[in-house]
Amino acid sequence: MALVTTLDSNELKKYAESQKSRYESVLKELVDIASVSMDPEKRGDIKKLAERAAKLLTDAGATAEVIETKGNPVVIGQFVSSPDHPTVSIYNHLDVQPADASEWQNPPFDMKIENDRYLGRGTTDDKGPALAVFMAACYAHEHKLPINIKFIWELEEEIGSPNFEDFLVQNKSKLKTDSVCVSDTIWIARDKPAICAGLRGLQGFLVKLKTGEKDVHSGTTGGLARNPIAEIAQLISECFDAKTGEVKIPGFYDDYVAPSDKEKQDFVDSGFNLDAFQKAHELKSLRTRDTKEATTRIWAKPTFEVHGITGGYSGPGVKTIVPHYAEAKISMRLVPDQTPERMIEIFTKFVKEKCPDATVELEGSLKPYSGPSTDKFQQAAKQAMLQAFGKEPAFVREGGSIGAVVSMQEVLNVPITFLGLSLPEHGYHAVNENFDWTQAAFGIRLFIQYFELLSQIK
């Protein structure tokens, strides 16, 4: 059965525009609450945001519930139409990455508006998109579209959703749905809408090496005292080639399923542009200038990454100490069919072999995800995008990880689609994160169209 859109595009545009000032004032309220899940001191803000989000739902006539977990709560709610109508569940997260205010042009938790751009931590990841979808749902509710819309707003996504699977299992009956739509992904460029068909997984590690009780004088002890920073640096260089990114840990690529030639060609055909990517992320150079290789590397290849090495002297100039401690912050991005379990096993073994007295601590763990790109929900997503944007979206994979997705696939066992609204220049996880009204307004229209199409899928 072909899906039919009946809603008038101009009416939807008018609706979106009519919501602009409400969108901006609510977004500012949400962004100004510093819901940094990585920072234990922000527990109060997390709680405050959960309550504010629940009120947003009830004020609009939806039900709302703040469900406690062992960690941060999850806010759920719904606009009920009729038990006979199909149900879609929208997933967003309302927690954010940390932000060091001293590095930002504007305070990260005091949202400013400049030329229809919203500046602040969480504007694009993921409060702005969450609010756009919510406003589309309000339209569907007010205009009595024959669809039930549920909301799942997580508050631990940025720390790898450690309690989300448990939450799903505990609340499975409340969460019954025909499909899930995730709005937390990024387009290739402003004029290149994309629908995500796969996500990389993640395994984080802290590698710690302590060789003494205090930093000592490099004149008095240098040559005889061990240097833990240098040993950790050496270990990292044994793990992978920093120039090419090629991982050297035995077994790392064993379960890696390389994308097919067809899929690689799709990546190229998606319209991905190396120069635009480099510019959006403000990078001076890239590991390759070949588009097929580049897209494969960010979307479909696993990585080994070092996020920081701490220990020793970090002030200005050189302080001639031999450090007594070093810590490397490491993660791997994983792709099908790699598993966090296997990575933990081979990495721990490798470290034990190369640097026996270093310890390995596990951080966030997320399985990779790959979904079908051909079912009717994906077709509805594609058609809604075409309708709202006037251009067919590309089906691509995404390099990031959303652990919640794999959990929802496993526990809820329904089709999952991805309709993201963020752009590369919005600065996911970066300083000066931002979002803009163009994408928000487009998102409102997109999701109204999507809800109408889904209402036809019985």
Add this chain to the structure above:
Amino acid sequence: MALVTTLDSNELKKYAESQKSRYESVLKELVDIASVSMDPEKRGDIKKLAERAAKLLTDAGATAEVIETKGNPVVIGQFVSSPDHPTVSIYNHLDVQPADASEWQNPPFDMKIENDRYLGRGTTDDKGPALAVFMAACYAHEHKLPINIKFIWELEEEIGSPNFEDFLVQNKSKLKTDSVCVSDTIWIARDKPAICAGLRGLQGFLVKLKTGEKDVHSGTTGGLARNPIAEIAQLISECFDAKTGEVKIPGFYDDYVAPSDKEKQDFVDSGFNLDAFQKAHELKSLRTRDTKEATTRIWAKPTFEVHGITGGYSGPGVKTIVPHYAEAKISMRLVPDQTPERMIEIFTKFVKEKCPDATVELEGSLKPYSGPSTDKFQQAAKQAMLQAFGKEPAFVREGGSIGAVVSMQEVLNVPITFLGLSLPEHGYHAVNENFDWTQAAFGIRLFIQYFELLSQIK
């Protein structure tokens, strides 16, 4: 001509004990002024300390002058006996290493006394020894020993004495002397007095690599974006083997003069004890358990050291960014006949080759020093030590660097001796630095004996 001591040991012991409370109150005044030369914000404290030190001299009847340089001033002064008498110049420094109060058991700049131990930054390096020598000089002055004693108190030693050579050249006539004695070195152990016959040099470097304008999302960009921390880590592992300390930069050992078998045996015979060294520096393990190899490594071999790698994420846990910047803080300790110039040349070339867009900035530069161990000034030092301690000192080299020494050798062109008072457990450059009355009292007696012996060298 044999040198003869006539002073009564018991009288000297009584004199030292009589000075204890004065020593402690003045030392506290000096330590409580946070004269951290590495920190530009402490300029006021440097100035304050220079004035306090000058007053210490004039109050005791010596002349004093605070001589400005392009950087921090140098305090000079003298007890004049007669132009016909020999002159010795005592070198100490009154600036100190930085101290992070949060890591210390007691505030570093509020000296506390516990069981005759003096706790605070600068107590052993080098304010405590400076004050002991000064009190010995007061005795010589009061008792009219036939010797002129000059003081050179530097305030930039911990940053590599960048203006000291210039100061020497500018003030050469004022500084005319028959010999120099430096009191800024460390014994092998409390029961193993040592006289230093050589010092390692130093060349510091900052290696900086910038690959973008901001940290970016490792999901979105990882695999394609370069990782500057990993590239710097790889560079370091190419520079040297962190496990053994062996440097791999071509040309590094070209000018290195290995110590003779005789000298290596002297190192072993000095009484150096591996377990005591390990315990004093609170190290979990060492690169070797062989005493000959160990002493050679810290005293007579050059090193490559990493003091810290900054950039990326340094908070708790793992933040999955690709860093955009990394900086390695590096230094080499040099031994005869290595030169800073040659090291700069080969290191810069090596970095350019291995990591072309990294930049190398030069930090402190100090030539290695080696002096004779047989002239009459060394003999006087040895005899004074025997007289005051009852045991012959070992002649060893020292692993640290005192740039001022090489400058004095070159500009003043007179014999230099080293009579240090510090012990390994005093924690040079470490947290909880301390000094003790036993060493201070001994130092007062030692230098009185030394002054008497020097007065006989015409």
